Amino acid sequence: MTSTETEKKRSSFRTAIVLVAILIVVLLTCVPYLVTIAPAEEAAAERATTDASPIFGVTIPPGYKQWQLIAPAEEAAPLDELRAVVGNQTAIDAYQAGKLPFPDGTILVKRAWKRKQSPDFASATVPGAATTVQVMVKDSKKYAATGGWGFGRFINGRPVDEAQHRTCFACHDARVKNRDYVFTRLAP
Numbered sequence: 732m733t734s735t736e737t738e739k740k741r742s743s744f745r746t747a748i749v750l751v752a753i754l755i756v757v758l759l760t761c762v763p764y765l766v767t768i769a770p771a772e773e774a775a776a777e778r779a780t781t782d783a784s785p786i787f788g789v790t791i792p793p794g795y796k797q798w799q800l801i802a803p804a805e806e807a808a809p810l811d812e813l814r815a816v817v818g819n820q821t822a823i824d825a826y827q828a829g830k831l832p833f834p835d836g837t838i839l840v841k842r843a844w845k846r847k848q849s850p851d852f853a854s855a856t857v858p859g860a861a862t863t864v865q866v867m868v869k870d871s872k873k874y875a876a877t878g879g880w881g882f883g884r885f886i887n888g889r890p891v892d893e894a895q896h897r898t899c900f901a902c903h904d905a906r907v908k909n910r911d912y913v914f915t916r917l918a919p
């Protein structure tokens with residue numbers, strides 16, 4: 732081998748080492764990033780499907796804790812709950828106008844808490860632990876088979892099973908069909 736050939740080999744060997752080093756640096760920078768985002772994306776995708784109720788695909792509407800009150804309610808033992816039914820603006824407008832059936836886009840949310848004796852005043856009852864969040868969404872086409880309403884019942888933010896969702900419409904249908912399947916009246 733001539734000395735120029737040896738020199739050439741050495742220089743391409745050096746280039747190769749530099750390239751490998753660059754590759755290692757790139758991999759070391761990217762891998763932790765890829766490792767952290769991949770499961771996060773999977774989790775988000777999973778949440779999007781499992782956070783929706785079975786049968787209806789209803790989700791907890793964002794911001795419902797700021798919605799206007801339609802009426803409170805109380806449930807006797809064994810549930811022993813305090814409830815508050817709230818609605819989005821479409822719901823409130825329909826209630827105030829006394830409009831039935833409710834228009835598409837109406838969302839009603841029933842919040843519920845265990846009844847708790849006030850620690851500050853014996854005869855007063857205050858909300859204890861939150862129990863369920865129940866949602867009704869009006870979409871007369873999508874939910875034509877259930878009076879135009881989609882139902883969702885959530886505990887700790889997760890929807891309950893399909894069997895429970897099969898009971899919703901039956902009870903609302905049997906008792907308040909004439910009020911567009913809605914029990915709650917606007918509190919005076």
Ligand code: HEC
Nearest residue numbers: 804839841865866867882883884895898899902913914915
């Ligand atoms: C056995 C009867 C019954 C069943 C089953 C039932 N509900 Fe209701 N629902 C009621 C009553 C009664 C009210 C009135 C408020 C109250 O007393 O808590 C109500 C109120 C509601 C409200 C507030 C709007 C309204 O109609 O007043 C929502 C939202 C709701 N229910 C969702 C659901 C969902 C979701 C399911 C199924 C997981 C369900 N309900 C199953 C009886 C029932």
